[in-house]
Amino acid sequence: TMDDLKPVTHLFAVDITLASGIKLLRQGFNYLIEWSKDARVGLLFSGNHTTNLFSLLFVKVFEITTSSYSHKKNALNFLDQVSSVYQQKYILTSLVGVDGTQAFIDEICKLAESNGLPSESFRSSLSEFSADEVRSHLSEAEKFLSTALGSESGVNAIFTNGRVTCPIDEGTFLSVDLHLLESIELKKRTKHIV
Numbered sequence: 001t002m003d004d005l006k007p008v009t010h011l012f013a014v015d016i017t018l019a020s021g022i023k024l025l026r027q028g029f030n031y032l033i034e035w036s037k038d039a040r041v042g043l044l045f046s047g048n049h050t051t052n053l054f055s056l057l058f059v060k061v062f063e064i065t066t067s068s069y070s071h072k073k074n075a076l077n078f079l080d081q082v083s084s085v086y087q088q089k090y091i092l093t094s095l096v097g098v099d100g101t102q103a104f105i106d107e108i109c110k111l112a113e114s115n116g117l118p119s120e121s122f123r124s125s126l127s128e129f130s131a132d133e134v135r136s137h138l139s140e141a142e143k144f145l146s147t148a149l150g151s152e153s154g155v156n157a158i159f160t161n162g163r164v165t166c167p168i169d170e171g172t173f174l175s176v177d178l179h180l181l182e183s184i185e186l187k188k189r190t191k192h193i194v
Helices: 019-033 053-068 075-090 098-114 119-127 131-149 175-193
Strands: 008-015 039-046 157-160 163-165
Touching (some): 008 019, 008 131, 019 039, 019 075, 019 175, 053 098, 053 119, 053 131, 098 119
Parallel strands (some): 008 039
Antiparallel strands (some): 008 157
16 A cells, blocks of 8 residues: 555665674664664665685575565564674674584574564574575675675665665764764655655
């Protein structure tokens, strides 16, 4: 329906191999959890050739959640909690073994259960996922961002209705800034179209 349309779209381009990227992502969750009635958020994850298995699992969790459980009440809280665990324990870890990935999957499943999401669905999907497929998606996103932004890898950016805010470094962009960006976009450009 017309009431469901959002006049502002923020597309987050996040390098998942950088702590600053995950910090930006979590600010986006804060922005959504605080609730904006006029905006929505999309995600475009990128990585590089050194992207480890934990990072690929992290991306797969988002894919599963957004495709199957985005309508669930606690989906945002779940993704924010997964991002927090990833940021604290796994983002810079080079020790990727069967025990480590199983521990990460176990943590994801516990968080899913505590948020009312089916943990077994996550367990089976994450145990069988194709790392090469996720790596290929990240590579395509990296190529797109390199063309769109004219920069090398490792850049975090926000596209607001096509307007680019880039590069965003750690600690300079908070959820309140997203609210400000939304209000400017509405007032200066989108209000007239709506």
